[in-house]
Amino acid sequence: MILDADNLADYLRDLAIAPAEGAVAVRPLSGGVSGTVLLAEWERGGVVVKQTHTRMRVAADWEFDRRRVFVERDCLALLARIAPGVAPEVVFADDERFAFGMTVAPPGGVVWAQPLRAGETLPHATVAAAELLARLQTGTAGDAAVARQFDDLMPLVQGRVDPFHRTVALARPELAGAIGQEVERLLSVRRVLSHGDFSPKNVIAYPDRVLLLDCETAHWGDPSFDVAFMLMHLLLDGSRPGRAHAAAVADATRFWTTYRAAGGQADDERAVVAELACLLLARVHGKSPLPTLVTAAQREAVTRFGTELLLDGALRDVTAALTLASDHLDLPAGAV
Structure with missing residues (x-):
């Protein structure tokens, strides 16, 4: 399953991350060259979802093991322990789909x-x-x-x-x-x-x-x-x-x-x-x-x-x- 702006809301509802009722607004964020990064927002809540792809979005042939998403998830969890507040926190992880969700950056930056x-x-x-x-x-x-x-x-x-x-x-x-x-x-x-x-x-x-x-x-x-x-x-x-x-x-x-x-x-x-x-x-x-x-x-x-x-x-x-x-x-x- 490749996550995108069309299917993310239902995906998050299935995981009980987003509320079952009410609007969920989804838009892509600039995620560099390595995968999909989407912001989902609803009343009084939101999450940033990241899913890695094997091939990097560059002109050259560059493949990068999708397991790197687990590295990022583990690194964010470590940072939350040793330096709270310096990075987003993990909200959920979906190893099967090489995806995870993290807290939304506060406004003002x-x-x-x-x-x-x-x-x-x-x-x-x-x-x-x-x-x-x-x-x-x-x-x-x-x-x-x-x-x-x-x-x-x-x-x-x-x-x-x-x-x-x-x-x-x-x-x-x-x-x-x-x-x-x-x-x-x-x-x-x-x-x-x-x-x-x-x-x-x-x-x-x-x-x-x-x-x-x-x-x-x-x-x-x-x-x-x-x-x-x-x-x-x-x-x-x-x-x-x-x-x-x-x-x-x-x-x-x-x-x-x-x-x-x-x-x-x-x-x-x-x-x-x-x-x-x-x-x-x-x-x-x-x-x-x-x-x-x-x-x-x-x-x-x-x-x-x-x-x-x-x-x-x-x-x-x-x-x-x-x-x-x-x-x-x-x-x-x-x-x-």
Whole structure:
């Protein structure tokens, strides 16, 4: 059964989630490329329902095990125990249909990626997200039960390494050796719960806090990954020709310094730089190119920057790597 706006109301009534009587309004939410996300609302209630698909909605051939929905369900349940209020809570689970329901995000927030892509940084969201990531890492580091529960690297390999790192290595064979070394390192570091998709599109920013979404790539792994993933997005989400990149670089630096001050576990800065390099390259040459990189000049600039970070073995400082971004990513308004 594929859930959609036409059948969701009856489905929820059958599960006794929605009331048997009265209207149930259903509308799709933007769920990225991985599946169906629907919001159902009724008088005095509502639920967000997510169902995974095997094939990702991208132009390239990218399949991702539907069992990742169970990973997200389990991650949300874990977050509800160790950090109540930082993510939606699970309302129901339907393993047979690879679906689950979660609480609706409270009103008053904005998906953080939206203002970033409009050229507006939100320093309070940057600080809150950095502190949240540090909190999640310190709260799970060394936890044997969490390590066992999220030991399967399927979400990381199928959701990130194969479509990102290994796809770039095929597209840019001159970088394959360095990328292969980073993949080997990434897969070998098992220290904390890694969200796997820690980015502005999965953070709802409120005036006093943030709410974390989309945990289907969660795994027991390397603390550097989530840091690098967020830094990549902060650098690129607002990237447009003619727009000064200094604000984006400052925002990324703010995230990094706040994260470190809050006790974040990514203490190997060279690992953060190497992973940032691979992720930058993946948003041009991987299976899910960043849609905001619309010009050839932008794509080439990101490729040059990622290549320099990846191949410069002496660059072991995250702040120094971020500083380089201004020179690489600022493009004149006429760039095409």
